Every structure is written in C-alpha cells, then in structure tokens.
Amino acid sequence: MNISTKPLRTAVALFAVGTLLLTGCKKDPVEINPTGTTTASNGYVDNWILANMRYAYYWADKIPARPDTTLAPDDFFDSILYKYNATTNPKGDRFSWIQESSADLTALLNGQTTTSGMEFDLLLRTQGSTDVVGVVIYVLPGSPADKAGFKRNDVFYSVNGTALNTTNAGIAYGSGTLTFGLATVQNGALTNTTTTRVVTPVVFQENPVFKDSVYVIGDRKIGYLMYNQFVPGPNGSTTRTYDNQVNTVFGKFKTQGVNELVLDLRYNGGGDVQSSTNLASLIVKGLNGQARVPFVRKEFNPQLTTDILNDPQGGNDFFYNYFSSPANNIGGQLSRLYVLTTDRTASASELIINGLRPFMTVNTVGSTSAGKNVGSFTITDDNNASNLWGMQPIAFRSYNKNNESDYWTGFTPTVTVDEPYGALYPLGDTRDALLAGAISHIRGLTTGGRVGRVNQQTVVGSSLSRKQGGSVIKLPQTVSQKLLNQ
Template structure:
C-alpha cells in the first residue's frame, strides 16, 4: 500500500496550504513508499511554490538554470565530466520542474551515477601524472578560469587538463621551495626540490580524493542538488540536511552541546588546541592540549577536516561520546565524556574603552544572535543593553557600534536594539508575499543612550545589520561609517523543519529549509535589498566585488510608501563629518595603499591564463608581489589606538588563561585598525558637534545632591 505524507503546517512560521502529497511511482511499475529523497524534493517544490516571497515560475526555464548551477557545484573546475556526459545529461535539463512535482529523480540519479564514476577515474589519473618529473623550462600555459573553457572532449583531453592543473600546483610549490632554499642555503638541487614539490601536491590530492570517494556520500550530492534548486529561487533560500540545520540553530543561539575542546587539523590529524574552562573536557581532566583524536566513537577521523570531526563530536545534551586519543606522551586511551552546553563567547557582544582626545565607548557585535529555544539563553539585545550600561558607568562621551562582518540574525533583537537609541517608532517595514506591509516598531518610549553614536559597517554587514544602520540613518540618530554600501541582503528567512510536514517514518530526519518569506524596507520606504545601506562617511573598501549584486538570482530593489516616524530631536549633521573625514582620508597613507591594493587585485582577477615555465612564473610573481607587498605596510601607517578592556570584564577573565589570551588578541587586532582609527576621528568631530547638549546633560546628571 502506498504511503501518503500528510502536510502539517507550523502556523506561526508560514502559511502553506495543507493537504496530501501525491508521489509518483518509484521502481518497477508498482506503487512503493516514497524514499527520503523523493519526499524532500516534493516538499521543497510545494514549499517554494506556496511559501516563497516571490517565487519564480517552476518551469523548463527554471529547470535549465538549476541544471547549469548543479553541474557547476559538482564539477566547478571541469576536471571530472566529459563533454559527452554533459550532452547526455542535457536531455534532462528541463526535468527539474517535473521532479519537484513528483516525477522520478532521473536527473539527480543519472548525474550522481556519472560523477561517482568520473571521480573514481580521476582518482586513478592524478597519481600517474605525479609520478613523473615536470619540465619547468618548457613554454606552455594553463587556463585556470572554468568560465573560459569547456569540458574535456574525451579521456585524453581530461588527462591533459589534469596534467596542466597539477603542473601549475606543483610549480607553485616548487617556486616556494626554491625561495626557501635560497634563504636558508640548504644546498638542495632543483631536481630534489621538484620531487619534493610533487610529493606535497600528491599529499594534498590524496586527501582530497579520500574525501571525495569515502566521505562524499549520496546525501551530500543530494543536498547540493536541492540547494541548486532553492538558491535559483533566491540566494538565501537554502536546504539544510539534519546536521547542518543543527549547526545553524547552534550558531543563532550562540551555544551548542559538545565537550569543550578546541580543535585544529594538522597533517591529516585532529589535534586538540585548548580546553574550554568549565566544559565536560575540563571537568573530566584527561584531555590535554596537543592530544590527537584518533576516533570519535567507532569512526576513524584520520584525514578528516575539523568541521567534519566537530560534527561527530557534538550531539544532544546528556549523551555520551567516546574519544580514542593519542596523548603527547605517546599513550593511547579511550575517554568517555557526557555532552553539555558550551557557550560560544566569541559570538557575543563585548565592549572596550578608547581614550585619547575624548573618552569613547566601543561595542563589537559579530551577529544578532538569539536563543529562541531558551528564554534564559543569550540574546544580542540584552547583551548590548548591558554593554551600554557599563560604558555609561565609565562616563564615555560617545559610542561606536561596530557591525563590520555582522551578517545579521534575529529580527526581534535588532528592532529592540534600535530602540535603545531612539524613542518608540517604526524601525523597519516588512512586506509579505501577498503585498501586505507591517511596520515593525520599537514600542518602548525610553532611550537608554542619547549621546553621540556612530555605526561602523562594511560590505559584509548584512540583513539585521543593515536594518540597524538604516534605522539610525533614517532617524538621523547616528553617523554611518564604512564601505560605500553594505551587502544588500534585504530579505527575511524562516527555518522550516521538514519533519513537521510529514506523517510516517522515512528512515531519518528530512532536514530543514531556510525559506525567504518577506522583504525588508527602511522606515523611509527604500528597500535594503541589493543596494544595501550607503555610508554617510565613506571609507575606501579593502574588498573586491562583494555583495548581493554579484548573484544573478538575487531579488530586485524597490520602494514602498514611507512609514510615519519622527527623526531624532538633535539630528546628526553628517555634512561636516563627511567633509572632515574626506580631507583626512585623502592624506592618509594607509588608505592610499588600500586603494592601490584593490586596483592590483582587479588586475589579477582579470588574468585567466598562467605560465607553466619557472622563468615566466617567477617574473609574474615578482611583479604581483611587488604590487601587493605594499599592503603589508598598511598597519605601519596607522596611528595606534589606545584601547582597553573594561576593568569589570577583565576581572571576570582572571584565572582563565585561554580567554585572557583571546581577549588580548582581540584588542591587539584593533590597536592598528585603519577603519576604527578613522571612526574614532569622526566620533571626536561628532562629540564636538554635540558638545553643548552633552555638557548640559552630564552637568545635570552628575550634580551632587545634598541630603535633607
């Protein structure tokens, strides 16, 4: 009897029409229960059509786009498939929409079968090529850019493509070894260095193919296939297999359940770097820094990447994990640990004091985190409010909120956080699929901090970061400092657990889909999508081609009516701040070097063909190195910032040497930060601009009251 999957819709997340999914026949003409893959594909198809904010028509055109994207994800360098494979698969390039509607998974199954075969063939090609010496005096070139070449016509063409690619990788190692020999005067011959270079490259590819053949499972390729579908709808709609879904939820919450050992991969081995104080590993007492993990339960983790090993080690709170460990003394032992909560302190807000012309508070917020499963968990709004409280107690004259590299996170937290700086009012407008618009408001009339405020952003500031920067800009509450514009992610996603949509056992969890369901608009009506937020004070960008605009599947920019909101009573006058900064930047050697570096990177990006002889390669490297070497001197051109942790925070770290060391590194990274340095200059100007009001406020707040 055929299994039917009943759709169970989580009403609080998204409204998708309920019903019974009808699955196509699978197998030899009889009605079999749908497998996990068929169930996932059918669910994803219906969710995209009925739940996505702005779904594209799922038709043959959509199918062809998915087809091309999936092939790129499987064979981005065009080193596995043959041209004949692509031609054979092309008869299925309009099949994706059918599979989403219940047809057999012919495209995935045939592509999966082919790629496994071609990977096995390539695994036999590279060792043969690397057995023979390369002639680095022979004049020839290699094309690295896959967009500039086709798939190999036949086996001979594929072998030649691998030969050139391996020769280039070996040439890179060979040139490095020659440079090292010339420095240390080791006396090794060119021939010996060529052998060593090939051995190093072989080791890299041995590891690569071990992963491709033994740990790249059908599930992994299926996830790639589903993501080719979802990201063709828009870049932020993702399918997450069960373990990836768990990792995403852990990242949002700022905590996970594990053993509290920090790891690194070293020569194919997983080595413990340090133990987190108070964690299960710390309490058990056996594990030490530099111990090597050989097995996690029964799985040999030799050759594993760190993230792969971490996935095995983490799990449900209270469950046991067994590690087979080789200690630094050479002994091997099995350690049993009970998983417990580990907090990711590095993802939480933290503050510091910058002293100089004025006393400035600095708050670093790496993401808008929120633990939706635990009311007592970490929430970025609460933490930033606490950092503001501490900084006010330190009598700061201005606050810089650093949102650089902050990719976003919790919408409720950013709305409440904006309310710390402005009275009640619309922070962001959110538009749903049907066109309905909601004004998301801060409803707290109180303002926790009313002094000078600056927001630092760059191209990697996205989503919630852009909401925060845009709100402060629209209310004229703060000056936004940074790259010309932010990332441009103006969409809202909901994480839907696919297991909630089905009834019946399909042999394991189906994972989840992070679905784009709404779009953000500023209080002034403009979307943050695609264009991002333009900085008031623009600083030279150190990055080349970053942002939503790079993705052809990104949703478009548009506008809606302006919300009803009142600007800040003492609006920031950005014009003089912008003019003063522009004069400083024009004469700033660090920023001049950054601009030159970007120009060099653009030229390097345009290079598609590379020489395979040592003379031409060295000449290329010398020219590029000379241009890029100037960038190393950027920090030398930056005046040191006098930045220090709050005494209360340092007191909490006493006795934890690992956290103290990390805190020291965190401060050190900011001492010669050209962007933070200029933000401090802008804040100094803003404080002076606000000084009369600020002086009165501090005088009133600090009056000594005489007891009655």
Template sequence: MKKSSAALRYLLCAATGVALFSCKKKDAPSDPVTPDNNQYVNDWIYQSMKSDYFWTDKLPASPDRSQDPETFFYGLLNRPDDRFSWIVPDYRTLVSSLNGVVKEAGYSVTLFLFDQSKLGAQIQYVKRSSPAEAAGLKRGDVFWAINGKEYTYASGADVDVFLSALEQNHTLRISKIIPGADGRDSSTAPGNPIQLTVQEYAENPVYLDSVYEINGKKIGYFMYNFFTPDKGDSSLLYDNQMDAVFGRFKAKGITDLVLDLRYNPGGDSRSMLNLGSNIIKGFSPGKVFYRREYNKAIEDEIVKDYGADFLVEKFTPKSNNIGNQLQHFVVLTSSTTASASELLVNGLRPYMQVYLIGDTTYGKNVGSWTIYARNDRRNSWGLQPIVTKAFNSEGNSDYTNGFPPQQVLKEGFRMGVLGDVKEPMLYAALTHILGVAPARMAQVQAPARSTLRKVGASQQRRAYANQLIEQKPGQ
C-alpha cells in the first residue's frame, strides 16, 4: 500500500484481528515527545485517521491540535460504535510483545472481588520452565495482596494497576481453596512469602494435548492459549508443534475434538489459518475462511495494489487435517476468548457444527491498523484505529456481543487440573460428546455455591489480545 509519509508499519488487529505489515529497516531512536510537539504529532494522527479510519466521514472537522496526543486521539473516535481504537506512546513496546515475548514471572491470573471492593487473584495456569513453575505455583492458587499490599477496585484502571504490579519483581503469599461441606468455599491462611523474579519469557501457546478413549470413542483435547507461529524468529516452531498435535490425533484415529480456547485472546492470522485448516470438514482449495472489508478508499487502494484476493482468506491443505473423521467439535470459551479465536469459530461454522461450552466470548468483529512513523525522532506514537471488519463465507459478522455458548459453564474457585477428565469444563465437553456422564469415571466435583465476581484477567495486558496478525503480501 502506498503512503506519502515515511515508511509505516501496519498491524491489522481484527477482532477479528491485526495485520502486520513488516519492514526490515532498523529503527532510529525517537526523542521524547514534549508538549510543544503536540501539534506535529496530532497533525500526523489526524492525517492517518482521515486516510484509514473505518468511520473517516465521522471525524470532527477542526479538532483542537494543541492537546496531548492521547487526549486528541480519543476525541476523534466515533462513539459509541468505536469502543476498540487505541493509542500507545511508544510503538516498539507493542511490536516487541506481539509474539508472546515479554517480561513476566510466568503465570496467568483471573482477578475477582472480595470484601466487596478488594481485588484478589486466582492462577489460571502456570507456564512451563518459568520462574512461577520453579517457585511451585499451581493452578487454582489464590493470593490477596502483592508485596504485602492489598488493592481496591473501583474501575478497570485499578485492574491495570494490579496486573502491572505482577510485571515487576514481586512477592506473594499463596492461599489454597478449601471446598466446604455446605457447598461454599473458604481458603487457607496465606502461606510463607514466595519471591518471584520477572524475566524475558517466550510463552509457548501449544499448552496441552491428550487423547481419551472412553465408551468406544477416541476424543482429542487441545489447549491453545494464543495465536503465534513462533517467537518472532520465522522458525514456525509453534505452528509446527500444532501440526504435530494434529498428526498425533490423526494417527490415533480420534472421533471427536475438544478445543480449549478459554484463555485465548487472539493473535497471528497465520496460526489461526493453520489451526482452522487442520480442523475444517470437507476441505477443498477454494473454501473461504473469511473476507475483510475496509472503508471504500482503502479497499479500492488494496485491490489496486494487491488484487481482490487480498480481501479473502482461504483454508490451506494440511496433511494432518482431521475434519472428516470428527463426529463432534466442541470449543471451550470464556469472556476472554476473543478476536482470532472468535474468527476461528465464525469461519468454521459454515462448514461444520461448532458446539460452545463456557461463557459468552469477548465480542470483537472489527479490526485496526497499528500505524507508526519510521525514523521520526519527533514521533514515537503508535495508533490502532479501527479500519476493518471480517465476515465468514456466508457473509456473517454479527458477534459484536460475543458468541453465547450452547452450554453455559463459568469457571469458579474449584478449577480442577487442566487435562484431567474431572476438570469441570472438560468433563462437560466429554459428557456432551458421549451423551451421558463418562462411564468408569469419578463424578466431577459438585459446583460450589460460592460466587466469584470476575473483573479482569492477565490476557487483557497482552499485546496480542484482540488481534489477528497478518503479513503484508509479498513479504
């Protein structure tokens, strides 16, 4: 795509996702943006929005360009339709973490309220070969403070403060959940302090896979926690590992599949395409996965420069595709299942039954370019204005309120062990597939009467959240 300014890089975040228009030139350092530089930066913001914004005709004609860039940008947005566009002061921070390489201790949490206004956290899963694993943290562990400090909750900003504290070296005192005879849960007293050091850590999204042979069926289970092909080194390491999972499923002759996306907030379209192509039933080369739509000027420019095929993504042939042998396909979801995960569901539905168990998904069917100026010492800002919308092969894109599950099942304090057949969400999926509670299997633990008011999760702090990263044609 031609641009009149210095070379720009684009990341298409459609919640459908995000498109990465890569550039190999080395960045020059940017000088700090000062108040007297606001006019310069805001002129660039307005020009970018005027060119690419999905609602370009709704932009104010004469905004106050003396404001700080963040205030200026949010004042341009077409509310209430646009609840997703955002801006960052340093684009390099965003780009460096798109492949899951960030500084962290290596665990993911759900945040909840206790004592009406205080924040607590429960560990969703511990990442392998991480400081958290070495320290002995476990799924289901609870903590009520960080470095001995409790946090109160009044808005989403307080969630960000809590989560940002976990991105620095910190100390936790862990409690365990104790199921009560009355159906309510309690917790142990906090244990001894555990010191956790953050490090640059590359999370592997290929988290867990198993095959269960129950009542004459072979049921595959795959937990996949975000979309990226590799660490950003072009090795395709994670996509190759994904293919190996489906190779094992195919070799074992699975009859049914449970895909666990409850913690998957989105990511790279290449990996989403790879996953969908391993699952699609009745594959043929011309089958359309999804179609992109932009404002008319941008769409005309894309078609002129790259051809109409750029607007359409098709499934690709995969030797380990298992679609034709599947009798049931179940996806486990939560409120943080978003973007590329939702597009995967939407793109597969025209070709096969997709049964959802869990919570209503996040609900984002629009996308944005992340735009930034290269080699501009006066401007380090990065934009992600909404510029696109995604439709499946039947023209459907109606999931702005998320996909409601056919079977509602929200995680509570009694989380269970991931991959264990008694883990509540997996147990529900197995029961659906079998038509009855699995024989010769211990009964799943009774649900607690305790309520859990969730207010946030680690996924919202990840750069790949609500994104679908795509590569520019020809690169």
C-alpha cells in the first residue's frame, strides 16, 4: 500500500561536492518543489554515477563489473547497489539514493522547506479499510498551520473536499492552498465534522530546538529537550545559531541543578555531525579533562581511506569527531541519560546513543530506532551543467570510542511505549506517553519492558518522509578534487 507520490528520485536539491552527509532514514519521500530536468544522456549520467560509486561507495567492491549503462539513471543507480535483504544481506544498503533535480536539498538539510508547518502521520481509518485519516503529530511555531489553529492530536479526513484513501492520500502533501476537513475523537470513536482549516505552504525555516523544560518530581530535577534535526544554524547562515541555543538550554539545566536528562529525538532523522558532537559534549560524563576523546569514528572504503590519510588537509584526525569541553556540560550532575526514540530516530540521533554509551548508561524509551550506522556523501556533477542528477551513496560506517557499531537493526528500547494516535498530549506535557514512560523509569515505577497499550492503527504514510537529515563535513582538498574529476 503506497500513498507516497514519488519514489526516491524526486526534486530536492543537493549539496555541492566537498561535503559529507550523515543522512536520516529513507522513507519514500514525496515530491517537494521539482525544479528542472536533466538534459544529459543516460549513458553520460550512468558512467558518471559508476565512476563516483566505484570511488566513494562504502561497498565499492560489490559493484557489478559490467553494469548496464543504457538504463535510466535512477534504475542504473539501483542496479549497482549492494542491497539490503532481511534474510540474505541484513547489513546491506538501505539508504543510498539518487535524485534527478537539485534545487532544494541544501535548504532542506538546513531546516528550510516549503511547508505548512504541520507534520502528520497517515493511518488506515479502521483495520481492513482503504479509508485514511491524518493525525497531526506536531506543528511548527509561527507556521501557517500554527496560525490556522492546528495542534498536535488534530485529525483530518479530507483535503480540498476529497476524502482520503490509500489511493489518493498523497494530496495531503500538496504545495498549494489546502483545505483540511477535520474529524473529532470521542471515547475512541472518530466522527467527521464540517469544520475546515485552510493553510498555504510557504518557505519556512524550522528551528530544530523545539521545546525545553525542567520538571521537579520528588528529589529529581528532570531536564527535557525536544530536538528535531541536527542543524547548526539557519539555511545560508555562517553562524551556529541553533548550536548556541542548545548550549544556552544546557546552561539553564546546569544552573537549575538538573540531575536527570530526557532527550526527545523521536522525530529526529539526523543532521550535522558537529552539532551531534556539540550536544554529546554537553552531556558526556567522566572525561576528567582528557583531550581528544573520540565521540565517533568514521570508516570508509580502502581507496578513500588511503586518499584521506595522504591528504594534507586530512590525515588520521579526519576520521574522528572528538568531544569538546563546553562550560555548560552537565555530565557531572547525571548518572544516566534517557533518549525518546521511534523508527524516525536515525543517523546523527543514533550517534548520540552509541557515542555516549561508553561513558554512561543510556536508556531509550519508545520504539526501536531506525538502525542507521552509516552515512553518505552528496555528489553532484560540476563538469557538465546539463547533468542535474545528484546522489547520496553510503560512504562510511560509524563507530564509538569502543569501536561499537552493530546497531544495523536499531536500538531496542529499554521501555517500549507506543504513541497513542487520537490521544496525543502536547509535546513536553508529562502525560505524553513517551515522556511519561521515561519519568516512570526515572522514579523506579518500572524497570523496563512494555508500558501502555499496543497501537492498533496501521501507519501508511507520513509527512516526515520528506525530511532528510544531513551532516555536513568538509572533505580534504585532494579527495574533493578526485570526486570532481570522476
């Protein structure tokens, strides 16, 4: 059952060669502002793909010796991947992707998109039905959806007068003016109403620092931060505005004597590795003044490894992100960390879990994370203006200080909690199911296992599928040049 409007070839722009991305989990993203089509021939594009993949792909030695370069570029790219298979190749590639147009991805990876500001999941209305409803999971402050009055837990059943079903529900992702027909939930029953809300998507910069709070429960002071994308600053900015905002939040946590911490990464599909390192450095405990302690180590294919080692701007340190020693670190006040997770928790979010586990207990609450222990370059063609294709092949695998990386299937939660669609409390409310699960564990009321009911709804799509995490690291000069010359 597929209600996404496009496979993974749709229009979002790509970073120029010379950046490294640790992207979020791929979930059949929908079309976002397509701009332009390539005029380069299939043969040219396919050979460009092949040359770059043989150089940069993590599994370069698995590429077929004589692939068919007459295929359409997206089909060709797919044909040379070392594909994941749950039974025969569980550590294969789930995340490499290619797109024909390259207009919007740079902005997207910096939190700027054309959006109504309303993120939602699409569910079967009832089991066995083809009718679909949307449930709002969060709304960006100041966005058109916020101004229209949308809030978490709102339910809609129609868009522009058309009732949603498994065939047409992609219209909910539309970019024009959208009129949503609302439904109400009372005593578990869903009822359509005549109430409508109208939104028109705009270009909007999302602040990933969504909410922070401190809760005092008995002798516990619980710091809470909901962080939805690892982005250092607004698109086009050279300042790390959002990283600085995170630092300020931890300054408040430190001043207020927080002794428990809950990171809400349930919708965070990844982001800038340096922003992830910054956040981890505010939390880590036990460094005791040590310098150059690894947060993450990156492993590339043998050819890339050799070239990076030999590059004057590369060398051995390029493979590592080290913890820093920020003044607002609260590790000395903590004995453990709680991370709220779902299958949207991916990439740089999972680096937080894996990278901090050598230093402290990290409990996860929610559902199993995505299992993305790999990252990707974004590669575009600077040699041929008619080739607008861009690709993000998996190019490296991530390890923590103890050389641990085996979370291909995700991190299984310490406490399993479902988000109860139709009964969602505001994010940051202590009645929210995932936050309540963490607080119960903090108070010793549960030692793990499943808390609450099992969701009966079937999720068939999500607006979050449009969002790609990205981590930006400059490549050494020689390596960048080799990519340019492929």
